[in-house]
Amino acid sequence: MLEIISGISVKKVDEGFVLDKGISSHKLMENAALAFCNWFERHYQRNDKVGIFCGHGNNGGDGLAIARMLWRKGYDVIVFLVGENNEPSPDCKLNRELLPDKLPALSMSHEDIAHMEYDLNIVVDALLGVGINRPLEGDYKNLVNKLNSLSGLTKISIDIPTGLPSDDCLAGDAFIADITLSFQSPKFSLLFPEHANYVGQLKVVDIGINQFYLSQFSEGKFYVQKKDIALRHKNFSRFSHKGDFGKVMLVGGSFGSMGAIRMSSEAALRTGSGLACCMVPGCGVDIMQVSLPEAQVWAKKDSDCIDADYLGYNFDRFDAVGVGPGMGTHDTTAEFLRGFLTKYKGPIVVDADGLNILAKHPEQLSLLADRSILTPHLLEFERLAGHCKNHKDRLQKASDFSKKHKVIIVLKGAHTCITFPDGRQFFNSTGNKHMATGGSGDILTGMITSFLGQGYSFENAALCAVFHHGLSGEIASADKKRGTIATDIIKSIPLSYLRLGIE
Ligand SMILES: NC(=O)C1=CN([C@@H]2O[C@H](COP(=O)(O)OP(=O)(O)OC[C@H]3O[C@@H](n4cnc5c(N)ncnc54)[C@H](OP(=O)(O)O)[C@@H]3O)[C@@H](O)[C@H]2O)[C@@H](O)CC1
Numbered sequence: 001m002l003e004i005i006s007g008i009s010v011k012k013v014d015e016g017f018v019l020d021k022g023i024s025s026h027k028l029m030e031n032a033a034l035a036f037c038n039w040f041e042r043h044y045q046r047n048d049k050v051g052i053f054c055g056h057g058n059n060g061g062d063g064l065a066i067a068r069m070l071w072r073k074g075y076d077v078i079v080f081l082v083g084e085n086n087e088p089s090p091d092c093k094l095n096r097e098l099l100p101d102k103l104p105a106l107s108m109s110h111e112d113i114a115h116m117e118y119d120l121n122i123v124v125d126a127l128l129g130v131g132i133n134r135p136l137e138g139d140y141k142n143l144v145n146k147l148n149s150l151s152g153l154t155k156i157s158i159d160i161p162t163g164l165p166s167d168d169c170l171a172g173d174a175f176i177a178d179i180t181l182s183f184q185s186p187k188f189s190l191l192f193p194e195h196a197n198y199v200g201q202l203k204v205v206d207i208g209i210n211q212f213y214l215s216q217f218s219e220g221k222f223y224v225q226k227k228d229i230a231l232r233h234k235n236f237s238r239f240s241h242k243g244d245f246g247k248v249m250l251v252g253g254s255f256g257s258m259g260a261i262r263m264s265s266e267a268a269l270r271t272g273s274g275l276a277c278c279m280v281p282g283c284g285v286d287i288m289q290v291s292l293p294e295a296q297v298w299a300k301k302d303s304d305c306i307d308a309d310y311l312g313y314n315f316d317r318f319d320a321v322g323v324g325p326g327m328g329t330h331d332t333t334a335e336f337l338r339g340f341l342t343k344y345k346g347p348i349v350v351d352a353d354g355l356n357i358l359a360k361h362p363e364q365l366s367l368l369a370d371r372s373i374l375t376p377h378l379l380e381f382e383r384l385a386g387h388c389k390n391h392k393d394r395l396q397k398a399s400d401f402s403k404k405h406k407v408i409i410v411l412k413g414a415h416t417c418i419t420f421p422d423g424r425q426f427f428n429s430t431g432n433k434h435m436a437t438g439g440s441g442d443i444l445t446g447m448i449t450s451f452l453g454q455g456y457s458f459e460n461a462a463l464c465a466v467f468h469h470g471l472s473g474e475i476a477s478a479d480k481k482r483g484t485i486a487t488d489i490i491k492s493i494p495l496s497y498l499r500l501g502i503e
């Protein structure tokens with residue numbers, strides 16, 4: 001699992017790695033530049049006109065090494081040098097000296113920046129990286145704003161968009177990238193929703209620094225990738241039977257809001273549950289049985305919402321229970337939730353109106369069994385934990401909340417963050433903007449519940465479900481883009497298993 005380390009630690013990791021391996025820091029920069037170029041070659045043509053904007057620190061050094069390598073591969077490259085009045089870092093200086101004579105390199109004066117007009121297809125931002133220690137000013141600020149104003153070309157940031165602090169929220173200006181290629185591990189602030197427009201698509205490239213060096217600076221924050229997930233799946237043999245795949249119960253729905261619990265239930269089945277039963281109000285029975293014949297249904301006749309009478313049911317038959325989608329926050333439903341949390345001590349997932357009831361009745365939080373999984377989106381989380389100044393504050397509050405109530409928080413959004421009571425936070429790498437559609441969260445509830453029911457640990461259930469949910473969204477939206485709807489995501493769950501080689 002990739003460690004997310006602070007910007008300050010990046011320098012220490014580099015120094016430690018270079019010293020241990022007996023290589024020069026220049027060689028490490030060459031590795032980083034090569035990793036960038038290998039990626040670049042897979043995506044861009046030789047006839048693209050590439051402008052590489054290089055600052056005076058090591059980020060600029062990366063840009064210069066990249067310019068040299070791409071030029072040697074036959075790309076049409078121009079280098080633009082900024083910050084020439086500052087003392088360059090030693091590796092930046094060396095890479096300036098190594099630029100081939102025939103490679104065009106232009107020093108940018110104030111006037112050049114103000115009147116810049118070049119015919120470029122691709123802009124590479126190697127102005128500043130994690131070494132930024134104050135908001136942009138002077139030439140850097142002017143150039144970043146000038147580049148941001150250019151349209152119709154592809155903008156790529158090296159390591160981090162210039163101007164973004166690596167561990168904090170942006171103050172001032174920053175480069176707006178279409179793609180950010182971060183070295184070795186993503187920098188923390190690249191995962192903040194406030195910065196999504198600056199970061200664009202996030203790619204992480206390996207530059208050869210292994211886990212051992214990164215883990216010495218661990219802050220308990222991790223970036224979850226495909227290779228981390230495949231290993232966390234349970235293997236089932238050809239002798240496995242329905243019971244091995246778990247019996248789960250999904251509780252929710254109310255008059256006019258039956259879609260949510262129907263989608264959670266189907267998602268649980270598609271994730272592999274042997275049996276899914278849904279507990280719905282009487283008004284939802286026909287809807288469920290007609291639209292999802294694979295699910296069993298339990299309901300009280302002539303009811304419009306889940307009420308305290310539902311507590312008579314024996315929940316202990318189930319390996320896991322998901323509660324909340326479409327359930328409403330009626331007083332009698334809140335009464336049900338209180339009784340349910342008191343009664344059932346198996347693995348549970350609480351979502352949507354389940355969370356809204358907890359926010360309205362915070363005394364019920366103490367009834368949650370240890371390691372219950374709560375899946376709020378950003379607004380639901382703030383209802384539970386109070387107003388958050390920004391995402392950094394929100395992540396800290398998620399950590400405090402998780403520790404205090406001994407629950408697992410799955411904070412949904414781009415790079416969904418899973419927080420455990422021991423303080424570890426896992427950031428997901430799959431998913432895209434097309435998943436921001438009604439019902440997407442209900443699907444995740446069904447998926448986590450399903451994994452819990454299949455006997456996965458709390459940690460593996462949350463990590464696998466969040467990863468597959470995002471991947472299913474990517475698969476579903478590949479040809480539907482903005483027209484993607486939640487049921488498309490459910491249909492893609494089986495394909496997301498196949499992508500990981502899991503049958
Ligand atoms: N393992 C890895 O990840 C690897 C990382 N590598 C690369 O190194 C990059 C980090 O390099 P870095 O430390 O030299 O920092 P970088 O951002 O280039 O420049 C900082 C300079 O800018 C200055 N400065 C600060 N704020 C400013 C402002 N607002 N406006 C103007 N100037 C400002 C500050 O100087 P100051 O003015 O404070 O004296 C400082 O000298 C990293 O992002 C990655 O690309 C790879 O090469 C190898 C492996």
Ligand SMILES: [K+]
Nearest residue numbers: 125128160162
């Ligand atoms: K940059």
